[in-house]
Amino acid sequence: MSGMILRLDDVHTDIAQYHILHGVHLDVPEGGVHVILGRNGAGKTTTLRTIMGLWRARKGAVIFKHHDITRMHVSDIARLGVAFVPENMGVFGGLTVAENMRLATRDGSFDTARLDRVQTLFPPLKTFWDKQAHALSGGQKQMLAIARAIIERRELILIDEPTKGLAPAIIRDMIVAFREIAAETTVLLVEQNFRFAGALGQTVAVIDDGRMVHHGQMAELVESQKLQDRYLGLSMAAAE
Amino acid sequence: MSLAVEQTGAPRQLPMGRLLVYGTVGLIALALLFAPFLFPDVRSQEVAARICVFIVLAASFDLLIGYTGIVSFAHTMFFGLGAYGTAIALKQFGASFTSIALGGGAGVLAALVLAALIGLLSLRVKAIFFAMVTLAAASVMLVLASQLSEFTGGEDGLTYSIPRLFSPATELIADAEGKAVKLFGVALNGKIALYYFVFSSSLALFAVMLRIVASPLGRVLKAIRENEMRAEAIGYRVVGYRTAVFCIAAVIAALAGILRAVWLKYTGPEVALSFDIMIDILLIVVIGGMGTMWGAVIGVVLMTLASYYLKDLMALGAEATASIPLLPDLLNPDRWLLWLGVGFILLVYFFPSGLVGTLMDRDARAGK
Amino acid sequence: MKDLNATFERFGGVMLLPVILAIIAFVLIGRPATWITLTAAGLAMGMMIFLMASGLSLIFGLMDVLNFSHSAFVTAGAFVGATVLGWLTLWIAGSNPVLNIVGLLMAIAVAAVVGGLIGWFFERVIIKPVYGDHLRQILITVGGLIVAEELILMIWGGAPLPVPRPEVLTGSFIIGEVSIEVYRVFAFGLGALVYLGLYLVLDRTRVGLLIRAGVENREMVEALGFRIDRLFIGVFMAGSALAAMGGAMWAGYQGLITASLGAEMMILVFIVVIIGGLGSIRGSLLGAVLVGLMANYVGFLSPKVALLSNMILMMAILLWRPWGLLPAVKR
Secondary structure, three states: OOOEEEEEEEEEEEEOOEEEEEEEEEEEEOOEEEEEEOOOOOOHHHHHHHHHOOOOEEEEEEEEOOEEOOOOOHHHHHHOOEEEEOOOOOOOOOOEHHHHHHHOOOOOOOOHHHHHHHHHHOHHHHHOOOOEHHHOOHHHHHHHHHHHHHOOOOOEEEEEOOOOOOOHHHHHHHHHHHHHHHOOOEEEEEEOOHHHHHHHOOEEEEEEOOEEEEEEEHHHHHHOHHHHHHHHHHHOOOOO | OOHHHHHOOOOOOOOHHHHHHHHHHHHHHHHHHOHHHHOOOHHHHHHHHHHHHHHHHHHHHHHHHOOOOOOOOOHHHHHHHHHHHHHHHHHHHOOOHHHHHHHHHHHHHHHHHHHHHHHHHHOOOOHHHHHHHHHHHHHHHHHHHHHOHHHHOHHHOEEOOOOHHHOOOOEOOEOOOOOEOEEOOEEOEHHHHHHHHHHHHHHHHHHHHHHHHHOHHHHHHHHHHHOHHHHHHHOOOHHHHHHHHHHHHHHHHHHHHHHHHHHHOEEOHHHHOOHHHHHHHHHHHHHHOOOOHHHHHHHHHHHHHHHHHHHHHHHHHHHHOOOOOOHHHHHOHHHHHHHHHHHHHHHHHHOOOHHHHHHHHHHHHHHO | OHHHHHHHHHOOHHHHHHHHHHHHHHHHHOOHHHHHHHHHHHHHHHHHHHHHHHHHHHHHHHHOOOOOOHHHHHHHHHHHHHHHHHHOHHHHHOOOHHHHHHHHHHHHHHHHHHHHHHHHHHHHHHHHHHOOOHHHHHHHHHHHHHHHHHHHHHHHOOOOEEOOOOHHHOOEEEEOOEEEEHHHHHHHHHHHHHHHHHHHHHHHOHHHHHHHHHHHOHHHHHHOOOOOHHHHHHHHHHHHHHHHHHHHHHHHHHOEEOOOHHHHHHHHHHHHHHHHOOOOHHHHHHHHHHHHHHHHHHHHHOHHHHHHHHHHHHHHHHHHOOOOOOOOOOO
């Protein structure tokens, strides 16, 4: 477990009567951005939600920094230092941007220096600080969702498809932001957008039909057309 | 709950639960069929006719709650529309079959229109919303019935005569002296005709519902209940189907209302519209077992027996404990609903599929 | 049409509805003095219904539980309040206005506490095991309603119970031709105070922030590290206490109560919650004021269709906005 911040060992997850994950193995090294790639319905989101405790693994173990979090309550997992940015962003539309951010702090108060940094990273949040979040654009909501995850330092940030539906210009801003975030913490990213993932990721895992079919360095996958054909041909065909 | 499907492939084993259910239903059917001869006293006939009508009423409610997963509190409203339509027509236009047909028809039509309206308006939102909307609608109907007293007789209700054929003074088969012929010591008079009118109509309606449940429509409903999103994705118009079932159930309830009105020769809020009836139906369906037509049959009989015998039992208990504080109050026969309510809650916790459902599930599990 | 909509939104949107209703009624009624009396009555009634509805709406919004037993809490509150007022007859009927008011407030407070305790019991024993299962929730809370109603009948009997009204709150303020019952002013004031309190708690405190966020997206609140289920019991108790409080005030208003009080009020409460939109305190207030005004105006113009008019109002609003006027959640 040396150097690993998160390990999934033979994780099986069911949703209602459907078996979604059939024994997922995953090692996430400490620091940097790590990516899970896979087509729709392959089990990416389920993997993230199982880590977060939002769905329970029927079998197997999820280990976060020596803690077995397989059966822990969502909020306890969050308190251990795991942040979660869901696919729908989970922004509270009826609350202001400020209130959304305040909820993401443990005790309701901001570290001003850090808040400044986050607002510099995502300038619209400063502009709309006292506006209700439902008035934000899709990209701004995504910024808010990510800002909530980094307003205090967390050990591990789980992010589900942050580029979904975003304009290319915003995606470029996001890449810059993620590089900065990855300098101080570990990010586990689920993506379908290979260009975005390839620009950021250090390691990559490809999931298909509830199983990990490939582990490796991202650089290796970016370089090798053969690997891309084998894994992404099958798993990313629909992505771009 | 499709029997044919579940039985194929299961190892040969005596399905005790299922046998018990069918045996009981068979016994009940026989008892109801021969009720006028088996239990000739007036009160028992009253009970038998009530059971017939309530089986239809409860089964039609089960179409909603059990087969479609929607909770309506307006079922007695439709029942009442049928009953009041019939009653008002009989009162205004005299005791004829034409009155029954016209009034009952108007009641059924009103039920259909109202059901379609409520369904289209509120079924597209959320099940829980629907429960509230139907509750509000039913309450308004109850208030209307008591306020429009020139038509409905208000709180007192309406008393009226029914066609001569159904009168106890009518001989179906007269003997030489002009008296009704007796069979097994029971006079074959108009009352018998009326009972068999109620019985056979109820049987026919129940058969129609069994048919609906087994039809392609029934399978679509099941698909919707199991997974609404998936059904929607496959392309079923969920709101349309739900509204259709809501309308069918409303019409059947209204038809049951006609039977009730004709049998009782009286219609009032207490017997046709009140929330006590709604609660009764709900208890019947849940106790019997949601999503099984047979559950309605067994539930009605159990509830009826409970309403008579539980009270007697509690009266005994109250007497026996008269010297202890509190207990006699709890065992007062007027409080029988209290114990039924407690039983109901426990049932929903521990046997959510009701008596019939639990018995049949056990077979299904044993068969695997 | 679009311009009309924009103008409507600019001048307060749905919050304008009670004003529009009042203006229509003013034209129809024709006599200003009568109109003022009816408006006051409608606002007072609206405030009492608001108390009953807000709890239901909030509980639904946060926990996704529609509590059909809610009406039993209202009835229980009414009877507890009436009983306490009966004990305090000397204070209530005396000529000292301070004791009058203190007595009434005590009755309402005791009702609220009892309501909260019943709520605690309900949440722990009846509802907790069936979170997330709507059908069973409806069934089990209906079962709870049956049991609670029977217990109320057992304790207080079926006969109507007279409720003494504090001396200082009897009679009416008379200004010119206008007469407004004192109790109505009191009810309105107390209701407004409770609304203000709720507003402050929800808007200014951290718990309120958590509740508002939880109403929108419970899962995300947990993913941010908070145990939202620990809030459930508190919100449930508060909602039940509000219902009982509304019941106690309604009892004082009616003067004579029966065990069916809660069930009768529940129709209006449901209409209010549906009109206002689930999970929203502001929506409950708006719905309650609309329903209260409608009941009083129509009750004066054409008594027989008073309840029907609110039903039609609900239908119309559902056609216009299927989620209600100010929903906090759309699910």
